[in-house]
Amino acid sequence: MKPIHSDILQFRGTHYDFGCLQGKQLKGSLTVRNREKQWSVRKPRFMVEEAEVKEAITRFAPGLWEELIGLSDALEWPMERVMMEFGGYRVDYKRSGCSIITGDGYMIRNYDYMPKTYEGRYSFFQPTDTGYAIAGPTQRITGRMDGMNEKGLALGYNFMHRKKPGDGFICCAIGRLVLETCETVEEAVDMLQEIPHRHSFSYTVFDKSDQTFVVEASPRGVKVRQANVCTNHFEIMTKENRNHLVDSMKRMDAMNSQREHLAGAYDAFRLMNDTDKGVFSKQYRNWAGTIHTSGYLPNEMKTWFALGGDAEPVEFDFAKWLDGEDLKLERIHGEVDTDIPFVHLDERAYWTGRK
16 A cells, blocks of 8 residues: 555636646756656647637636746746646546535546546635635645635536547646636536537536536537536446446446445445445546545535545535635545555656557
8 A cells, every 4th residue: 555645725816827836846856857858758749829728718717827827937938838737727637536516515526547647736816816725635736626615616527539520629627717706506507518529528517506417528519417426437428438338337236236226425435435336446547536525515515535545534524615714634645455655745756668
């Protein structure tokens, strides 16, 4: 078992100042050093003009562009590198897993991915210039892999495939854009139908109304359905699905078969996080091992978070934080059953010529 942690980042202020703060924290960090070595093997193919990225981002969330400028200034990087690392527009994204279940007042989500990509950051950001406050773990620094905003809108995504990518945003950037600008599931669905998608993912959105929508999105189209569970296959746009869906179906069956026995949010969390319930995954070398389990309770305005399996969730009172009460906790600790290095913790969290 490998001990890991996520640092808790709290900030109230402008997007630019938030970018500067993050840039100062990242400068010279293991995350940056490992990413540099990752790029030395996985040759970057980022050839997008700054004006195009700026136009794409500011159309949906102008504050995010200011955050990128702050990162650029603090890191002393050219904007091209900042856009490639943190912009989330027309860049590549590896395959992943993930499972989501919703119920009476809760959304619980397993994030299944590769440790070498995991940044170990859980962010609370309350902007004073534009956009809604968000609580949740980060991906590619500015993106959100799942989260909940100050209006009680929660979001998580599930990978489908990377075939035939389009000109658009990757999943974690889309998560951030939706949470930053949408108040309800209806607004989120509308935005997910409008936003350009780089790859094929399902986005699950949930709010205080207890409604859940799953938005099946690809560069070639978007479809919307209502459902309480989601794994890694489309149910409407089935022609987009990969050929091998055994694991995705297995996790979905595990959730569906046990849903009727769930008394509430904590039971749902145990279903997702316990390693013997059929949903938690240890396929870390296949880019699909469960690194964290998140919980979002919109009506209570609380979030839960656990690293690794068979763990008790750490609870955050987002409502109190929004009212100005800072969190005393600085790190979330856990254990993951893998020897693969993590990008924010280990010196050798980068790719070799073989992997």
